[in-house]
Amino acid sequence: MFIRHYIIMLLFACVATHGISQNMRVALFYQEQADGFVITTQKRGYKLAVGDSVIMQLPSMTNLRIHKTDSLVQVKTDSLEFAGYYIRLVSDSTSGFFINAIHSEKKARVYTGDLEFFNDMAVLHAVNIVPLEAYVAATVEAEGGYNAHPEYYKTQAVLCRTYALRHLHKHEAEGFNLCDGVHCQVYPSKSMDTDIIAATKQTAGNVIIDTSFQLINAVYHSNSGGITANSKDVWSSQLPYLVSVKDTFSLSGKHATWERRITLTEWRIFLENNGVNTSVMKNEDLKHKLKTRIPSIKYGAVSIPVKEIRNYFSLKSAFFDVDVDVDGEHVLLSGKGYGHGVGLSQEGAMNMAENGYPYEEIIAHYYSGTTVVNLKLLDIFRGLDKIH
Ligand SMILES: [Zn+2]
Incomplete structure (x- = not known):
């Protein structure tokens, strides 16, 4: 090795x-x-x-x-x-x-x-x-x-x-x-x-390869909101280089945060349709504070994937807090980031570039364990993989 x-x-x-x-x-x-x-x-x-x-x-x-x-x-x-x-x-x-x-x-x-x-x-x-x-x-x-x-x-x-x-x-x-x-x-x-x-x-000629010398699935999004998402939480497959990483570089981006107000009735109907018995829940029980990205929000025994909430309400990201608005009639969703959150954050990458990071380091930050390599070397690399 x-x-x-x-x-x-x-x-x-x-x-x-x-x-x-x-x-x-x-x-x-x-x-x-x-x-x-x-x-x-x-x-x-x-x-x-x-x-x-x-x-x-x-x-x-x-x-x-x-x-x-x-x-x-x-x-x-x-x-x-x-x-x-x-x-x-x-x-x-x-x-x-x-x-x-x-x-x-x-x-x-x-x-x-x-x-x-x-x-x-x-x-x-x-x-x-x-x-x-x-x-x-x-x-x-x-x-x-x-x-x-x-x-x-x-x-x-x-x-x-x-x-x-x-x-x-x-x-x-x-x-x-x-x-x-x-x-x-x-x-x-x-x-x-x-x-x-x-x-x-x-x-x-430069491309990104994983530890098996294969070209990676170089997905990207607009802004991670401070932490990128695991590919398995957004899609079904987990790729070793598409794992969640802390990303403070995105926090100053223009899409770092967002807000969305939904009527309380709409939110309760959505929860009911997903198997949550909201008739016994007070408004207080509807709140959720997310310290990090999580794959799903739990209400009692029911887990609702955040990606489904994002899709249903067309939210900018699947990374958000749930709060009851001061008017008592709306749910306030306070979100972070924009896009699916997997792989590279474009606004984070722009910030890294402006702070002097070379592109290889920007790529290494967002795609764990990958290498930037020239195509002309790729066959040699793959040949070397046979050397143990
Ligand atoms: Zn096509």
């Missing part, structure tokens, strides 16, 4: 971060299920291909309209019209394109890389083939917002990259890796934020 860890440390110290040349296939407008798309290529132009056959080099700023026909994909430009099973726009350099669902009133989106259209049963797919790191930067921009600290952006880049590579097969049956919605990671446009692009580049 000691030798193995010594070798790992040596390797890690000697190798700089490197990206990999992997491309991601991401379905655009996945939720919309559009019947067609309008595309405008940017200045450097694209090649238009049917299957593997290039039809023409597109001049800059070419407008294309893509439609679904019975079984084919139809493409129209100002000068030509044809159809095929696979229509492709092949990038010749760092070209980009604007794309919008047909008849959409929203703004067109802009991406880089290739674009492929094909029908999957009744659905026309628009799949962007994009280098991993460009995809990661775009998802960091969508999840991390603007004007954050560079170490926070690096943290989020490692999380988004780990997610993408762990879920490469999520939409495999449909002909792509990931979709562009919250089901996978939100991918609304390419990143144009120079800080985010730089942070992504500086962590290129």
Whole structure:
């Protein structure tokens, strides 16, 4: 064991971060299920291909309209019209394109890389083939917002990259890796934020692994309220790196606390529906003071999971005190944090970054027993696991 860890440390110290040349296939407008798309290529132009056959080099700023026909994909430009099973726009350099669902009133989106259209049963797919790191930067921009600290952006880049590579097969049956919605990671446009692009580049290829050298489930939420949640209390499975940790870094975040008032009648009905006999309970008996996160609140012999209370009342978190309001007619829920509470707290991570913590330490704080490693070393690490 000691030798193995010594070798790992040596390797890690000697190798700089490197990206990999992997491309991601991401379905655009996945939720919309559009019947067609309008595309405008940017200045450097694209090649238009049917299957593997290039039809023409597109001049800059070419407008294309893509439609679904019975079984084919139809493409129209100002000068030509044809159809095929696979229509492709092949990038010749760092070209980009604007794309919008047909008849959409929203703004067109802009991406880089290739674009492929094909029908999957009744659905026309628009799949962007994009280098991993460009995809990661775009998802960091969508999840991390603007004007954050560079170490926070690096943290989020490692999380988004780990997610993408762990879920490469999520939409495999449909002909792509990931979709562009919250089901996978939100991918609304390419990143144009120079800080985010730089942070992504500086962590290129870096991912988070557990003690079995597997990519972790790098879940995160907005604010932990001072203590993160165990994964088994929120979902059914307990992962060793998704265990509750004290998190004072989140306490100064803007979502550190919340309040919600519910009528006493509503609260009593909810408890009754969950098997609590409230007819014998005074208002005083309804109170609960939580010193820490707990999986469920007990009323007599009845335990009600806090996640069920959160879902039922659409609360910001499952970490709250129950009190009877001074008016005697309402229950006051005083809560901490925002989100499911498992894994990394984004506001806590931002605070750590602003206080000088490097992204590896931020990740280690929220994901117990994990390591940040470059993809190029991962196979070596897994090989070393066999050394005992
Ligand atoms: Zn998805």
